[in-house]
Every structure is written in structure tokens, then in C-alpha cells.
Amino acid sequence: MKQAIGIFDSGVGGLTVFKAIRQAFPQQDLIYFGDTARVPYGPKSPNTIIEYSVQNARFLLQQGIKTLIVACNTSSSVAIPDLSKLSNIPIIGVIDPGSEIAVRSTENKKIGVIGTEGTIRSKAYSKAIKSLEPNAQVFSLACPLFVPIVEEGWQDHPIALRIVQEYLKPMKDNDIDTLVLGCTHYPLLSHVIQEYLGEKVKLVDSANAIGEYLKKLMPAEHDAKPGKDSYFVSDNEDKFATIASRILGADLSTLKRVRLYESWFVE
């Protein structure tokens, strides 16, 4: 039986990762899960992010997958050890691929990393980059307003540039030559970020990074048929389908809502 690659994200942003993997592996079956009922993960505690990530991974494992891709940077930065206990299949986050490209790209060894509160607090990128390049200086910064600005569709609004200037001034002052966009939403602001930081700063997009990374890891496949795409979300199917068709440049074939069975208890 042909088995799929499973990909999860806290919402719709991980579709940029989905798209990169689809382009790298036209014949694989891909299954995407977006936890739109509990998005965003960025401001939440490590324990909660781990709980949600484990639930998402369990759901994908039940669908029969041979590889799990954690497209969400926040999950990737805190949940990989717990996810690895769930199964023997390869479980790959976006931190290592993005860090590798950043280290290959930098010349002055000054690397900036931007992400959600959860990603930055975890220091996951900083540790991964320094394990590859001990002489690197890593400047890390949480940019909590970037996700809502993108979700509001204001990435081309003058306010987006004002917010980019406000957050990224320390990056300019620190003379970085490479900036890791450590959140799946941020590539949608890359033109504004590039405008502010200038053309000399190389922006690293985790979606592209993971496509390249997987090509090295996975054997080339030679199936006759193109792979199937399946999508699951925990809320807002219609909104997801609209944004998804914009990101993927095509309508979704199958999209299903998944529900949580939940009840509260006091710890």
C-alpha cells in the first residue's frame, strides 16, 4: 500500500510547506491537517503546544503516513521530542532545514531569526544554527503582530511597513546578512521585510528549505500516477478553502472538517 506524507500546521500557513513538498515530490500522496480551531499556537505555553501537536500527529498517524512533517515553527521548536515517542516513522520539523540554509547563506556569520513568542522563547533556531556553525552570532526576535497583519490581508498596507520597521530595527542595527523567516506566515511579508532591510540581506523561507531537505532524505519514487492530496481542518472549512486555493493556485480536491471530542478537568 502506498503511504502518504502527513503535514500539520496550526492553521493555513503550513500550506506553503505543503506546496513546496508537492513540487519536490509529484508522485507522493500528501495529507494536510490545519488546526484552525485552536490557531494560533505562537502565544501559548510549551505544554499546550506539545499537547496540541501530539493530538494532531496522532490523527495523521491514524490516516496511515510514512513520514510526518511539522510545518508549524512553534510546534517544531518545542514538540519534536514528544512527537518522536509516538512512532518510529521519520518526524521532521522546519527548524533544522531552515538553520542549514541560513548557515550556508551567511558570510558575516550574523544571522537574524524572527518567529512567534513560542518559537523564540524555545531558542530552537539559535541552538540548531550554533551546532552547525559555532562562530555564528544569532539575533532572535518575536514579532507577534506579523501573523495578524497577514491574516487581516494587510501585507501591502503602509501599516505593514511601519510594523516591520518597529520590530526589525535591531536586526538592521546588528548588521545581519541573513534572516530566517521562522513562521509560515512571514513569507507573505517578505517583500516588505526585504524593502526595509535592503537587498543584501538574504531571507530564508522554511517552506523552500524543507522541500530541499526532504529531497536529500527521501528516495526518488517512480510511481506512474500523480500523488493524491487530502486536507483536514478543525474549523472554518470555507475560509481555509479560499486561502488555500490562493496559496496553491488550484481548488482543493478533498477537504474535511475534523472535530475534537473534549471535556475539562482540573489538574
Added chain:
Amino acid sequence: MKQAIGIFDSGVGGLTVFKAIRQAFPQQDLIYFGDTARVPYGPKSPNTIIEYSVQNARFLLQQGIKTLIVACNTSSSVAIPDLSKLSNIPIIGVIDPGSEIAVRSTENKKIGVIGTEGTIRSKAYSKAIKSLEPNAQVFSLACPLFVPIVEEGWQDHPIALRIVQEYLKPMKDNDIDTLVLGCTHYPLLSHVIQEYLGEKVKLVDSANAIGEYLKKLMPAEHDAKPGKDSYFVSDNEDKFATIASRILGADLSTLKRVRLYESWFVE
């Protein structure tokens, strides 16, 4: 047995409602629940908001409450009918109290309402205001960036004024004389909103509205002892405690984390 008033919100914002009720009823026991693990509710679908609200209400009902206050505007605007099926106790949202004050305040009968996507899409304020004042013109507008701006602590930043101008220009053009701040976070931006709209526009804060409303509904009590405060959250206890002590002007006595028991299933 002395029974408590239960109050829930999607996060920390409902503490402004908690504070208003504490001031109006010094002798009541109050129990607060903030669903910080799944905040925000504003962008989510009505079905998901109803599901989450029902779970929160069930938890508070298990604690023994005699009245349930829905501090969250988004929940109040879509979940009251479903919540009312859970119990015979009074279940009170913030829509009616805020609408009453808006109708009493307006002179030109042009009332603005701002809130989350969920609140505005539901038309709950518009319906409540028109049932009280059929000649009112209601101008409704979702302002999705106000919550993240407040959560980032940028309510005094020049960018806050830029965003207020961007959203509220139609309100100015429509010559409203009253604006309902239909989200518990928005009163923290009221100085900026007032600066932009001018002193003639009256701002209606749902926290103050519900304190007044409850005084009319509930009998005066004559217990000897001051009431007890209890707080429950689903995530980020420390962050909640910090913001709470700022809003309430005192440290929290008891704060407990409540966990969800969850598993996914496909519908």
C-alpha cells in the same frame, strides 16, 4: 450553601467584567474561567464558538454557580441560546447590557458597534439595539487587529492610532454619536479611539454596562463576609496572573489550570 456567580471569557479580557461585578457585589462569591488555551474566539466559526462556550459553561456549572455571565462578546453574540439549554439558572451575555446603554446614550440615533469578526457577523448588537430603538441606524465593523495590538501592549504606540484611524474612518464619516466597544479588549484602546473620534462620541464599555445591568436583576445581599474570588484558566497561568493583577489592582488569591481531555474524530 452560598452559591457563586460564574464568569467566562476566551482569555484575560473578561477580567474587566469580573472587576465591575466585584465592585457591584462585594459579598458574592465569584468564579472566573479564561480559555487561554484556545483564545481568540473572534475569528472562529459559530459552531466552534458554541462548542467552546458550552464546554466552559459546563465546567462552571460543575463548580456550583447560581448565575452565569458570558463576558466574551463573541460567545455572547452566538452561544446564548445553546447555553440556556444547559441549565435553568440565569445566563447573561454582554450584548443586551451594552445595547441598552447605547440606546440611552445616543441622541442622533446613529450608533457604531465594533467587535471581532464573529461578533459583527452575528449581527447580535444590531438586532438588540433595533429591538430597543427601531429608528436607530447601526454601523457595525470588525476590527481584528485591535486584540493583537492590545495583547502586544502597544495601546500607547503611534501605530495604535494609525490602526484606529484606518478602521474607524467610516464611523467618523457616518457621524455616529455613540460607539459600542463590543470586545473586552477594546476599552484598553479607548483613549486612542476617543482621541480620533473626538470627545462628542460616547464610548460604551460592556464591563461597566453589565455591572449596572446585574444590579437591577439581582437582589441586594446582606452576608457578613466579603465574597471569595476563584480563577481558572486553560493555559499560561503565569502570564494570566501578571495581566490580572494589573487589571484588578491586586494579586490573585487562587488560580488553577484546567486541562482539556481531547481526541479528534472525523465528522
